[in-house]
Amino acid sequence: MWFLEAPEYGFARQVLQRGTAALFFIAFLSSFNQFPALLGEHGLLPVPRWVERSQGYGRPSLFRWRYSDRLLRLVCVTGMALALLLVAGLPQLGPPWVPLLMFLALWLLYMSVVNVGQTFYGFGWEMLLLELGFTVAFLGSEQVPPPRTILLLLLWLLFRLEFGAGMIKIRGGSEWRDLTALYYHHETQPMPGPLSRQAHLLPKPLHRMEVLGNHFAQLVVPFFLFAPQPVAAVAAGIVIFTQLWLVGSGNFAWLNWSAIVLAFAAVSDPVLRAVFGIPDPAVSPAPAGVPQSPVWWTAVVLAATVLLLVLAYRPLRNLLSSGQLMNASFNRWQLGNTYGAFGTVTKHRVEVVVEGTLDADPDGEGWREYGFKGKPGDPRRLPRQWAPYHLRLDWLMWFLPLRTIHEPWFYAFLHKLLDADPATLRLLRLDPFDGGRPRWVRARTFLYRFASRAEFRENGERWVRLELYEAIPPLSLPRSPGK
Structure with a gap:
């Protein structure tokens, strides 16, 4: 036909x-x-x-x-x-x-x-x-x-x-x-x-x-x-x-x-x-075969x-529906889906910053920041191009302040950092403890915005960030006596 x-x-x-x-x-x-x-x-x-x-x-x-x-x-x-x-x-x-x-x-x-x-x-x-x-x-x-x-x-x-x-x-x-x-x-x-x-x-x-x-x-x-x-x-x-x-x-x-x-x-x-x-x-008569x-x-x-x-x-x-669904599948084989994104745009950027310390006292000044591969962290760092590769942990970190920071997977992530789990650390760009186990970890939130051209010329920072609050206070793992 x-x-x-x-x-x-x-x-x-x-x-x-x-x-x-x-x-x-x-x-x-x-x-x-x-x-x-x-x-x-x-x-x-x-x-x-x-x-x-x-x-x-x-x-x-x-x-x-x-x-x-x-x-x-x-x-x-x-x-x-x-x-x-x-x-x-x-x-x-x-x-x-x-x-x-x-x-x-x-x-x-x-x-x-x-x-x-x-x-x-x-x-x-x-x-x-x-x-x-x-x-x-x-x-x-x-x-x-x-x-x-x-x-x-x-x-x-x-x-x-x-x-x-x-x-x-x-x-x-x-x-x-x-x-x-x-x-x-x-x-x-x-x-x-x-x-x-x-x-x-x-x-x-x-x-x-x-x-x-x-x-x-x-x-x-x-x-x-x-x-x-x-x-x-x-x-x-x-x-x-x-x-x-x-x-x-x-x-x-x-x-x-x-x-x-x-x-x-x-x-x-x-x-x-x-x-x-x-x-x-060249146009020629079509052969029989x-x-x-x-x-x-x-x-x-x-x-x-x-x-x-x-x-x-x-x-x-x-x-055609006024109650249009976004990114929904209507069958178990995920065929004939509906798509869409960014029906609303976030007006402010809130980032969760994860830190650890080797100090026995969590009130000390020895906190060090973990670095993620894709999500903003260090204000001086130029964001990288990763797509079409997908950094799943970094994407989920963006959703935390929009939903609730008390996600089970995030607490599991913090406990993996306390254990210095090698597989988890490989998901990160920077482990400030070089494979060692921190005594405490915590999560703080910051308001991030892009630096203006004048601000960048002044201090070399691409982001300006302002601390908001401590989202998860210091956590630690039980330690044996004498350790």
Whole structure:
């Protein structure tokens, strides 16, 4: 059935498959490095204990039957190996069922991780990657043309991501409606990047233009992704441009890169050739042996299309609802989700600073600050670019002052510092005790703001911070007599 095939989207398929595989590689790498310390057998929120307490939890995961740190690392290594093969394009050279099975394996393996990840995996980009991986599995291989219905479903996924985020903002805080949201966002976002301060210091009229541009990109442009070419490709270009701006001004794991990859579903080969001045291939009568999709593959694609169309009902209804949900999944397989972020913008940045001391008396002056890899701490330190890699502990630290600092995982973290747990310390940038055990630890809160250009020239500090209060007073572990 020729109308189901889109041979003019060959390059788009390459970007969609290889880009998605690259994001899976990063996701598995992040889990390999951080999951055991955060959620492993001896982690802050151990998976075995959580599974035992949540027997009614219905989402599928290999680890519901058995968890060990060794098995987790095996799953991650397997996922990284499969992802690298797909990035290299090797499975795509074979029959279409080969990349299909490999992407479905990535989806199932990573879903096993996400579904036991608790609060450390409670981010929208986790379910986005799962849905993206499942959908691109049905793009086939070089032996068949790209399926048009799957490309349209990928655009539907991008539409939900962009339009959903836009509607969350319009229905959310007044700062999005009065165009002042960017007065604050660059400074108060979860994990600023190296350019965030410069973006924050731009004149306020430019910030208002940023908000207007965001509304246009998220509320208007997504509809044109479904238009004929070259309009669809122009819309995709606007999405890519705005997402690259977000990449440069913050750290949002692989969220923005997922949107960039998805946007290529609207970019056809003729448009790319026209943009880059590549001559059209010579037109010749099609030989009788031109590969066409076998009947079995067409049936598989149509079955997947029907499934995803059925699952589209609830997210569509959610988009139209005044009680719109943000980053919600409506089924245990995390397909047909709803997305969105930053419905309201935090006006002030409060940071939790963790300190330890070797002094026997906690009232002494010997307190030293632990350094985190991504979250602000040292006022002189330039924020780093980490995305698309995801620092899960640092992101959760941002949420503490917004919710409650008395989270079970945070108290577990403080006790790990008192034990000088090597796995926990590897999550940090700076251990002020070089592997030694402090006598006491505590948590203080500070109000942070970006330094003006004049303040930075005066003292070299990129942040100005003001102490607020002691959130958790000094804690210690019981010690044996004489120690």
